[in-house]
């Protein structure tokens with residue numbers, strides 16, 4: 241491995257140092273013909289990395305893991321997890337490497353991680369690789385989420401490898417360089433707990449507190465405070481997903497972070513026609529991870545985290561369980577409060593006042609939207625137009641145009657603020673048919689549609705002239721419920 245001469249990158253290896261039992265040394269697979277497809281230059285600058293340097297041969301080598309600093313020790317992280325409800329004791333990064341941690345220009349510690357960088361000891365039957373399409377999906381959707389102000393892992397770059405990856409059909413391969421507050425997952429704690437090594441579990445919890453929830457340090461019950469902090473972060477996160485209609489698609493416990501960032505953009509998509517049963521993953525036959533189930537699944541995943549933490553909560557198991565149950569019980573009220581506050585904002589209403597009328601309006605809305613398969617995104621922009629005095633666009637969202645009138649009349653008496661609504665209700669989300677269209681073009685070598693889509697979804701609230709098709713629902717023949725595999 242060679243050093244980087246174009247620019248300096250200083251990587252720490254705190255995860256590997258503090259938790260060596262959970263870090264397996266790995267090396268990126270050779271990349272025959274690396275080509276940068278997309279690079280987030282603003283993110284590079286935030287990391288203190290020179291974007292031009294990242295485009296040089298050595299810089300690209302860092303982005304795919306083949307040229308790393310001399311003292312770098314890339315590792316695959318161990319984790320376990322419940323996938324679709326079934327427990328796997330050993331998952332881990334099968335096709336990913338943590339290159340190390342770096343301190344960004346704001347002094348925050350960020351992981352630099354590669355996805356699709358080759359097989360690791362956790363690869364099981366997998367080839368360790370990733371295809372251009374899914375890695376660009378992660379780049380596009382994570383950028384959209386960030387622009388929407390939703391906590392998420394970030395995508396620094398997608399580099400085509402020049403290697404063919406075999407999926408249903410042969411696909412061009414790619415490596416995603418991912419940046420995150422951290423890669424600890426609920427599954428990391430399940431892994432540590434399953435080792436029956438209380439010291440490892442404690443070190444993992446201390447590491448998580450120090451990196452993600454420092455306020456939990458120094459209180460009487462730090463590990464309970466850690467759990468409470470994760471509950472709070474996830475309640476806030478899932479509410480944000482629900483408010484924009486984001487369907488994660490694979491909310492396994494290895495895809496739920498301790499930091500509270502959204503992770504793993506596999507078969508994810510934004511719901512168009514409002515329907516709680518909306519599912520995008522072709523392997524989710526039972527609808528476990530449907531839009532409307534996401535808060536319940538999050539709570540279920542957090543219960544698995546609580547189980548993993550029990551030995552740290554109290555010496556007496558019954559007392560530990562009682563503490564965990566009480567803390568988990570705070571998920572629902574926190575989620576409800578975040579949801580209600582978010583809905584008030586979407587409806588252009590102040591944070592409090594008129595509680596009963598507002599609760600009724602919020603409670604009735606899903607039924608109204610679902611009955612007519614109303615587009616979850618354009619509806620709220622149309623509602624702002626109604627607040628400005630023109631109810632026409634709202635009416636045209638419904639089969640029976642008079643259907644929403646009673647609801648709208650009651651809402652209008654509350655004096656909603658349309659400008660405030662347009663600041664929280666996006667006009668542009670990465671609609672699945674646009675994402676698919678862009679990924680197909682990129683797979684065929686044309687990056688134009690990806691670049692245009694990125695431009696649109698990273699300015700989600702501002703009307704962009706000539707970009708009407710990006711705000712419109714999928715054409716009927718696309719099929720609103722088309723599902724796909726994520727990887």
Ligand SMILES: Nc1ncnc2c1ncn2[C@@H]1O[C@H](COP(=O)(O)OP(=O)(O)OP(=O)(O)O)[C@@H](O)[C@H]1O
Pocket residue numbers: 331332333334335336355359362363364365366367368369370490494495503504505506727
């Ligand atoms: N092609 C592959 N080769 C080896 N391992 C794989 C491959 N695809 C997935 N895995 C492994 O299978 C497990 C579940 O995969 P999943 O798709 O949830 O994760 P991922 O998308 O690879 O990574 P992340 O969760 O970090 O975004 C993980 O342990 C992952 O590393």
